[in-house]
Amino acid sequence: MTGTTPGPGRDDRPGPGSLLPRSALAVDPLDAAELVLGCVLEADTPDGTVGVRLVEVEAYRGRDDPASHCYRGRTARNAVMFGPAGHLYVYFVYGMHFCANVVCLVDGEPGAVLVRGGELVTDPGVARERRPTARRDADLARGPARLASLLGLDRGDDGVDLTDPSSPVRLRSGTPPDPSAVRTGPRVGVAAAGELPWRYWIDGAPGVSAYRPGGARRRRRSAGESAR
Known part of the structure; x- marks a missing residue:
């Protein structure tokens, strides 16, 4: 993999509530996945x-990751994944469903972190209005x-800048999880890239989804189990 930079240490993340800076996300997807775990x-x-609060995420690279949307090169659909970092990639x-990713790596090198699971940190009344069947x-x-449905994300949000305070979608630093609780x-x-340990989650968090191995597609998939 070329064009990567070392991942930030846990002490480098901004204080809780602060917007995550673009520079912090311009790193390898595996480092970015660890960084955004616990962010809001x-x-x-x-x-x-x-x-x-993000409690489960997955890292996706580009040209060396057969499971990535960018594995075969740049298209109009995946252009946001090529940077710069800190933008939202929605597909x-x-x-049936939309899914969202935080773009990482340096400009021109595709990579992203799929946000797989989270726990609500704002008014539950508003959330219940958006997801009354939960x-x-x-x-x-x-x-x-x-997660994307709860936040109201769709293709209209593809490319929004998560580091801009005026953006309709933002990524804020949260309380980092205890390292002993982080699992991979x-x-x-995902079957295309084998069983790489590129999913990160906080052990015991209710918002973590059930694991399902890659393979033949099921005829019916629930909204909660859609994967890239």
Whole structure:
């Protein structure tokens, strides 16, 4: 992999509530995945601002990652993944759901972190209005499609700058998880790149989705289990 920079140390992340700077995200996707775990992704919706603390993420590289949307090169669909870092990459999956990624790496080198699961940190009333069918609070943002739906993200948000305070979607530093609680394992539903341990999650967090190995597609997939 070329064009990568060393990942930031835990002590380099800004204080809780601060916007994550672009420079912190211009790193290898594996480093970026560890960095954004515990951060808060917030979006301004018609119902009010909704924020979720990220408890599960997945790293995707580009040209050396067969599971990445950028593996075969740049297209109009995946252009945002080529940088600069700190932007949001949103895509439509299975003709049903949207999923969102935080773009990382240096400008021109594709890479991103899929936000897979989160826990609500803002008004539950607003969240319930957006996801009235969720049986439990833990289900509000458990899985990438549910998380995107809760935040009201769609293709119109593709390319928004998460580091800009005036942006409708922002990524803020949160309370870092205890290192002893961070787990890694294979990405959910990914077969193309083998079982690389590029999924990161906070052990015991209710918003972490169930693991499903890659393979033949099921005829029906739930909104919470859609994967890139």
